[in-house]
Amino acid sequence: MKLFDVYPINPINIVKGEGSLVYDDKGTEYLDLYGGHAVISIGHTHPHYVKRLEAQLHQIGFYSNSVEIPLQKQLAEKLGHLSGKEDYQLFLCNSGAEANENALKLASFYNGKKKVIAFSGSFHGRTSLAVAVTDNPKIVAPVNETSNVLFLPWLDEQALVKAFAHNEISSVIIEGIQGVGGIKVATDSFLQKIRTLCDAYNAVFIADSVQCGYGRTGKFFAHDFAGINADIYTMAKGMGNGFPVGGIIISPKIKPSFGMLGTTFGGNHLACAAGLAVLEVMEEDNLMENAAEIGGYLITELKKFTQVLEVRGRGLMIGIELPAELAHIRKDLLFKHHIFTGEAKPNVIRLLPALTLSRANADRFLEVFGTLVN
Ligand SMILES: Cc1ncc(COP(=O)(O)O)c(C=O)c1O
Secondary structure (H helix, E strand, C coil): CCCCCCCCCCCCCEEEEEECEEEECCCCEEEECCHHHHCCCCCECCHHHHHHHHHHHHHCCCCCCCCCCHHHHHHHHHHHHHHCCCCCEEEEECCHHHHHHHHHHHHHHHHCCCEEEEECCCCCCCCHHHHHCCCCHHHCCHHHCCCCEEEECCCCHHHHHHHHHHCCEEEEEEECEECCCCCEECCHHHHHHHHHHHHHHCCEEEEECCCCCCCCCCCCCHHHHHCCCCCEEEECHHHHECECCEEEEECCCCCCCCCCCCCCCCCCHHHHHHHHHHHHHHHHCCHHHHHHHHHHHHHHHHCCCCCCCEEEEECCEEEEECCHHHCCHHHHHHHCCCEECEEECCCEEEECCCCCCCHHHHHHHHHHHHHHHC
């Protein structure tokens, strides 16, 4: 059997990882500033993570949501504590798309309305409704097309006001920092406007924090910078440091009922152990502070390169916009200097490293980057 060929892959076989370093099958070392697409939050094979997952596997790896799973409550408590959203409720699933799918559905259950506002440049996943609110017609299959989604221009407050005035809006979904869209930071005033309008029209504010959340920006959620609370935060990626864990946290005003949401795998014992290990390391090692500090340092230093068109982002979610003539740099970083980075079309390098990134590794990147742009 062959693989279904959907990924334009790099010819590199990664067989080992430690912290922010990974190694291929020939023993070549790579600096990982991509984190497997913002997934590796506490570093590859963190000893506490390995120990906790191994111990859990020796106990029990999986049982379904038909029985009590105290680890879920421990995870909810720790998450409430670290995020500051202590009074929210946690529903666990397995991926970012699933988290958004559940959030959009829950919003509609809550207020009985159908229309969703999304924004140009958005990416929310590939399941039915998640892809329908994603601004990329190429990945929307005919069966996923719906008239329930309104795409508005990014950061256009007037368009937002008009859309609310003329439609029965169920929810607004927005990334605090657009990831796939090229590391575009939502302004505080735009997020505050969404909050005000959602309150005025009984709509649900969904903060897609799949990529920009979980401490990456230096605050737990990127939306926190605006000083507002969303009604639902969606999470995945860094939540399990590579183990597939997703979830939504839900404002106390939205009440649950049996059968409203559900999943087979979500919240299983092993997933919860992974989620707890991540939060324990984040707290113990002050990783949000580290993300703010090292990220701030990288942004400041990168802004000094006059060849760069723009540096955007917060903490360790950084976009480096390059002119077309420097578009080759990302490939050079990988194949000549063994540094993994992400990309956004057309010419943005995305840095999404582990929140444990050291100053020495940040300097290693800056030095190489300097030689490539000059
Ligand atoms: C902001 C955002 N939302 C949702 C998703 C979808 O997550 P997943 O690939 O886990 O379904 C992604 C993935 O890149 C994302 O960046």
